[in-house]
Amino acid sequence: MPRSASSLLALGLLPFALTACGSAEEPTLDDGAVGEAEQAVCTPNMSVTFGTADNFAGGPDPLPYAPTAMPEFVNYLAANSIPVSQLKTLDDATSNRHTVATLRHGLRSCFTQTPFCTLTLCAYSRALPTTPQNDTITVHDTDFGTYSFPIIASTAVAPALTPTWNPGQTAFLCMPLPITAVGDMLQFRMQNESMVDFIRINLNC
Protein backbone atom coordinates (compact mmCIF):
# COMPACT_ATOMS: atom_id res chain seq x y z
CA MET A 1 0.00 0.00 0.00
CA PRO A 2 1.43 3.41 -0.90
CA ARG A 3 2.55 5.47 2.03
CA SER A 4 -0.07 8.12 1.34
CA ALA A 5 -2.87 5.58 1.36
CA SER A 6 -1.45 4.05 4.51
CA SER A 7 -1.45 7.46 6.15
CA LEU A 8 -5.00 8.06 5.09
CA LEU A 9 -6.00 4.68 6.44
CA ALA A 10 -4.39 5.53 9.75
CA LEU A 11 -6.53 8.65 9.82
CA GLY A 12 -9.62 6.70 9.00
CA LEU A 13 -10.04 8.65 5.79
CA LEU A 14 -9.20 6.05 3.16
CA PRO A 15 -12.80 4.97 2.57
CA PHE A 16 -13.55 8.54 1.52
CA ALA A 17 -10.58 8.60 -0.84
CA LEU A 18 -11.56 5.33 -2.45
CA THR A 19 -15.19 6.24 -2.90
CA ALA A 20 -14.72 9.39 -4.90
CA CYS A 21 -17.82 10.84 -6.45
CA GLY A 22 -19.20 9.22 -9.53
CA SER A 23 -18.93 5.66 -8.32
CA ALA A 24 -21.94 3.65 -9.37
CA GLU A 25 -21.47 1.49 -6.29
CA GLU A 26 -22.27 4.23 -3.84
CA PRO A 27 -25.54 4.26 -1.92
CA THR A 28 -28.28 6.62 -2.88
CA LEU A 29 -28.90 9.94 -1.24
CA ASP A 30 -31.39 8.28 1.05
CA ASP A 31 -28.49 7.89 3.45
CA GLY A 32 -28.26 11.65 3.60
CA ALA A 33 -31.81 11.90 4.86
CA VAL A 34 -30.52 11.52 8.38
CA GLY A 35 -27.39 13.52 7.75
CA GLU A 36 -25.00 10.61 7.91
CA ALA A 37 -24.03 10.30 4.26
CA GLU A 38 -20.25 9.91 4.14
CA GLN A 39 -19.99 10.17 0.37
CA ALA A 40 -22.51 11.27 -2.20
CA VAL A 41 -22.81 10.47 -5.86
CA CYS A 42 -22.09 13.75 -7.63
CA THR A 43 -24.64 15.06 -10.11
CA PRO A 44 -25.04 18.61 -11.49
CA ASN A 45 -28.04 19.31 -9.27
CA MET A 46 -28.39 17.49 -5.99
CA SER A 47 -29.49 18.00 -2.44
CA VAL A 48 -29.00 16.42 0.95
CA THR A 49 -31.77 16.62 3.54
CA PHE A 50 -31.22 16.57 7.30
CA GLY A 51 -34.16 15.69 9.49
CA THR A 52 -37.62 14.66 8.41
CA ALA A 53 -39.99 16.84 6.39
CA ASP A 54 -42.97 16.17 8.67
CA ASN A 55 -44.26 19.72 9.18
CA PHE A 56 -42.66 20.11 12.62
CA ALA A 57 -44.33 16.92 13.86
CA GLY A 58 -41.55 16.13 16.25
CA GLY A 59 -40.38 12.75 17.36
CA PRO A 60 -37.75 14.25 17.31
CA ASP A 61 -36.22 13.85 13.85
CA PRO A 62 -33.28 11.48 13.62
CA LEU A 63 -30.03 13.43 13.50
CA PRO A 64 -26.55 12.53 14.64
CA TYR A 65 -25.81 14.03 18.06
CA ALA A 66 -29.44 15.17 18.64
CA PRO A 67 -30.73 16.75 20.82
CA THR A 68 -27.68 18.97 20.40
CA ALA A 69 -24.74 18.77 17.98
CA MET A 70 -21.31 17.17 17.90
CA PRO A 71 -19.67 17.45 21.32
CA GLU A 72 -16.78 19.62 20.13
CA PHE A 73 -19.24 22.16 18.72
CA VAL A 74 -21.34 22.10 21.89
CA ASN A 75 -18.16 22.83 23.85
CA TYR A 76 -17.31 25.64 21.44
CA LEU A 77 -20.74 27.21 21.96
CA ALA A 78 -20.46 26.87 25.73
CA ALA A 79 -17.14 28.70 25.56
CA ASN A 80 -18.96 31.44 23.63
CA SER A 81 -21.67 31.92 26.26
CA ILE A 82 -24.27 29.55 24.78
CA PRO A 83 -24.63 26.71 27.32
CA VAL A 84 -26.06 23.33 26.42
CA SER A 85 -29.21 24.20 28.39
CA GLN A 86 -30.04 26.73 25.64
CA LEU A 87 -29.72 24.24 22.76
CA LYS A 88 -32.42 22.19 21.04
CA THR A 89 -32.89 19.97 18.01
CA LEU A 90 -35.33 19.98 15.08
CA ASP A 91 -39.10 20.13 15.65
CA ASP A 92 -38.69 21.61 19.13
CA ALA A 93 -41.15 24.46 19.74
CA THR A 94 -39.41 25.74 22.88
CA SER A 95 -38.74 29.47 22.69
CA ASN A 96 -35.46 31.03 23.74
CA ARG A 97 -33.38 28.07 22.56
CA HIS A 98 -30.85 27.75 19.76
CA THR A 99 -31.61 25.09 17.16
CA VAL A 100 -28.34 23.29 16.40
CA ALA A 101 -27.49 20.48 13.99
CA THR A 102 -24.33 18.85 12.72
CA LEU A 103 -24.57 18.45 8.94
CA ARG A 104 -22.38 15.70 7.49
CA HIS A 105 -23.27 16.54 3.91
CA GLY A 106 -20.85 14.22 2.09
CA LEU A 107 -20.62 16.67 -0.82
CA ARG A 108 -17.05 17.86 -0.47
CA SER A 109 -15.67 15.77 -3.32
CA CYS A 110 -18.37 17.27 -5.56
CA PHE A 111 -16.97 20.80 -5.18
CA THR A 112 -14.28 20.31 -7.83
CA GLN A 113 -16.11 22.42 -10.39
CA THR A 114 -16.03 25.52 -8.22
CA PRO A 115 -16.54 28.38 -8.77
CA PHE A 116 -19.13 27.13 -11.22
CA CYS A 117 -21.13 25.30 -8.56
CA THR A 118 -23.26 27.10 -6.01
CA LEU A 119 -24.22 25.82 -2.59
CA THR A 120 -27.40 26.85 -0.82
CA LEU A 121 -28.65 26.00 2.67
CA CYS A 122 -32.39 26.00 3.30
CA ALA A 123 -34.26 25.53 6.56
CA TYR A 124 -38.00 25.02 6.72
CA SER A 125 -38.74 27.11 9.78
CA ARG A 126 -41.46 28.54 11.97
CA ALA A 127 -41.32 31.69 14.08
CA LEU A 128 -42.11 31.23 17.80
CA PRO A 129 -43.10 33.67 20.53
CA THR A 130 -42.01 36.23 21.49
CA THR A 131 -39.35 38.10 19.48
CA PRO A 132 -38.32 36.00 16.48
CA GLN A 133 -37.88 39.21 14.46
CA ASN A 134 -34.22 39.44 15.48
CA ASP A 135 -33.35 35.77 14.90
CA THR A 136 -30.37 34.75 12.81
CA ILE A 137 -28.99 31.67 11.07
CA THR A 138 -25.27 31.04 11.51
CA VAL A 139 -23.27 28.34 9.72
CA HIS A 140 -19.86 27.12 10.90
CA ASP A 141 -17.45 25.00 8.87
CA THR A 142 -15.91 21.85 10.32
CA ASP A 143 -13.27 19.52 8.92
CA PHE A 144 -12.71 16.05 10.27
CA GLY A 145 -10.14 16.26 13.04
CA THR A 146 -10.01 20.09 12.99
CA TYR A 147 -12.58 21.56 15.29
CA SER A 148 -12.11 25.30 15.06
CA PHE A 149 -15.67 26.08 13.78
CA PRO A 150 -15.08 29.26 11.74
CA ILE A 151 -18.28 31.08 10.83
CA ILE A 152 -18.73 31.02 7.06
CA ALA A 153 -22.22 32.54 6.88
CA SER A 154 -24.45 34.44 9.27
CA THR A 155 -27.69 36.07 8.19
CA ALA A 156 -30.59 37.82 9.86
CA VAL A 157 -33.76 35.91 9.03
CA ALA A 158 -35.68 39.13 8.43
CA PRO A 159 -35.44 40.92 6.14
CA ALA A 160 -32.62 39.01 4.41
CA LEU A 161 -34.36 35.64 4.05
CA THR A 162 -37.99 36.66 4.43
CA PRO A 163 -39.59 40.13 4.56
CA THR A 164 -41.04 39.55 8.01
CA TRP A 165 -40.60 36.94 10.74
CA ASN A 166 -43.42 37.15 13.24
CA PRO A 167 -44.70 34.45 15.64
CA GLY A 168 -46.62 31.76 13.77
CA GLN A 169 -45.08 32.47 10.39
CA THR A 170 -43.64 29.51 8.47
CA ALA A 171 -41.16 29.82 5.59
CA PHE A 172 -38.52 27.92 3.65
CA LEU A 173 -35.52 30.11 4.44
CA CYS A 174 -32.65 29.79 1.96
CA MET A 175 -29.19 31.36 2.08
CA PRO A 176 -26.11 30.99 -0.12
CA LEU A 177 -22.99 29.39 1.32
CA PRO A 178 -19.44 30.33 0.23
CA ILE A 179 -18.63 26.99 -1.38
CA THR A 180 -14.86 27.42 -1.27
CA ALA A 181 -15.07 27.73 2.53
CA VAL A 182 -17.11 24.54 3.03
CA GLY A 183 -15.28 21.46 4.23
CA ASP A 184 -16.36 18.04 5.49
CA MET A 185 -19.20 19.15 7.76
CA LEU A 186 -21.25 22.19 8.66
CA GLN A 187 -22.69 23.22 12.00
CA PHE A 188 -26.09 24.91 11.84
CA ARG A 189 -27.33 27.30 14.50
CA MET A 190 -30.56 29.31 14.44
CA GLN A 191 -31.25 31.61 17.36
CA ASN A 192 -33.39 31.73 19.29
CA GLU A 193 -37.16 31.99 18.91
CA SER A 194 -37.66 29.82 15.86
CA MET A 195 -38.08 26.12 15.21
CA VAL A 196 -36.82 24.08 12.25
CA ASP A 197 -38.60 21.16 10.59
CA PHE A 198 -35.72 20.05 8.34
CA ILE A 199 -32.58 21.42 6.69
CA ARG A 200 -31.56 20.93 3.08
CA ILE A 201 -28.29 21.67 1.29
CA ASN A 202 -28.52 22.14 -2.48
CA LEU A 203 -25.58 21.89 -4.87
CA ASN A 204 -26.07 23.34 -8.34
CA CYS A 205 -23.39 23.18 -11.03
Ligand SMILES: [Ca+2]
Ligand atom coordinates in the same frame (compact mmCIF):
# COMPACT_ATOMS: atom_id res chain seq x y z
CA1 LIG B 1 -35.09 36.21 19.07
Ligand SMILES: [Ca+2]
Ligand atom coordinates in the same frame (compact mmCIF):
# COMPACT_ATOMS: atom_id res chain seq x y z
CA1 LIG C 1 -39.21 17.58 11.11
